[in-house]
Amino acid sequence: AQSVTQLDSHVSVSEGTPVLLRCNYSSSYSPSLFWYVQHPNKGLQLLLKYTSAATLVKGINGFEAEFKKSETSFHLTKPSAHMSDAAEYFCVVTPDRGSTLGRLYFGRGTQLTVWP
Amino acid sequence: KAGVTQTPRYLIKTRGQQVTLSCSPISGHRSVSWYQQTPGQGLQFLFEYFSETQRNKGNFPGRFSGRQFSNSRSEMNVSTLELGDSALYLCASSGGTRNGEQFFGPGTRLTVL
Numbered sequence: 001a002q003s004v005t006q007l008d009s010h011v012s013v014s015e016g017t018p019v020l021l022r023c024n025y026s027s028s029y030s031p032s033l034f035w036y037v038q039h040p041n042k043g044l045q046l047l048l049k050y051t052s053a054a055t056l057v058k059g060i061n062g063f064e065a066e067f068k069k070s071e072t073s074f075h076l077t078k079p080s081a082h083m084s085d086a087a088e089y090f091c092v093v094t095p096d097r098g099s100t101l102g103r104l105y106f107g108r109g110t111q112l113t114v115w116p
Numbered sequence: 117k118a119g120v121t122q123t124p125r126y127l128i129k130t131r132g133q134q135v136t137l138s139c140s141p142i143s144g145h146r147s148v149s150w151y152q153q154t155p156g157q158g159l160q161f162l163f164e165y166f167s168e169t170q171r172n173k174g175n176f177p178g179r180f181s182g183r184q185f186s187n188s189r190s191e192m193n194v195s196t197l198e199l200g201d202s203a204l205y206l207c208a209s210s211g212g213t214r215n216g217e218q219f220f221g222p223g224t225r226l227t228v229l
Contacts, residue, residue: 034217043120043206044220090159103172104149104208104218106159 002027004091006107014115019078021110023091026072033074034092034104035065044090050074061085086114118143120209120221128227134195137224141188141209147171148190149218150182153204162205165190194226202228 007022025031032051036044048059055067065076074091091107121140129135141148149172150162161174165184182192188209194201204225208218 036220041222043222044208046217046219049217103161103164103174104151104159105161106151108158 002031002093002095002103002105004093004105004107006089006091006110008110009108010111010113012113012115013081015083016080019076019081019085019112021076021089021091021112023074023076023107024072025074025091025093027093027095029095031093031095033065033067034094035059035063035074035076036090036092037087038090038109039087047076047089081112081114083114083116086112088112120207120219122205122207122221122224124224125222126225126227128229129197130229131197131199133197134193135197135226136191136193137205137207137226139190139192139207139209139221141190141207142219145209145211145219146188147210147218148184148188149208149210150190150192151206151208152176153206153223154202159206162192197228199228202226 003026005024013019034049035047037047038044047063048057050057050067058064063078065074067074088109088111090109093105123138147166149164151159153159162176163182164172168184179195184190204223206223207221210218
């Protein structure tokens with residue numbers, strides 16, 4: 001079975017400080033992992049994806065994530081937060097085989113607040 | 117390249133009515149998936165269509181149905197609407213590779229009164 005746990009429902013940081021959004025996953029098969037961001041009243045935008053290549057994945061807007069198989073984690077980081085980063089972030093897993101191939105499993109989301 | 121478009125963007129219906137939502141994928145994409153987003157349940161998978169065939173289905177009642185046309189455009193239908201069907205319905209398209217990224221539309225906000 002596939003599932004995602006986002007360890008924090010809310011994260012608040014000051015502008016210019018680092019961001020860490022935590023995600024643990026469970027997958028019956030080798031997973032592909034994604035981080036999506038959703039700004040208010042907008043659809044979901046892909047930040048980055050891991051598909052069994054390099055374990056450190058760089059995405060858009062300065063975000064990156066590291067796949068750690070031993071810890072079943074895929075945490076999202078950014079060295080310096082910007083006001084425009086305030087949004088909801090979703091960690092997503094999809095298996096690379098099996099009956100649910102192609103289906104995305106979403107975490108419950110982490111709301112990121114950035115203070116000036 | 118145009119993104120995923122969804123119509124209408126907002127919809128208000130009353131209990132018992134039915135509704136049809138439309139999604140036009142990115143040109144060349146053959147896979148369309150539908151998701152329901154609510155504050156209580158988060159993002160949940162409804163179904164996926166590929167080349168006019170339903171390839172995957174989530175755990176929703178039969179009141180939720182969909183179809184895909186030969187031009188890859190997709191519709192989803194909800195019959196006998198319930199208050200709990202109020203949600204943001206998101207459509208996503210992809211090239212069809214089974215672990216490829218999905219591109220999301222802006223969603224249709226459905227309110228059931």
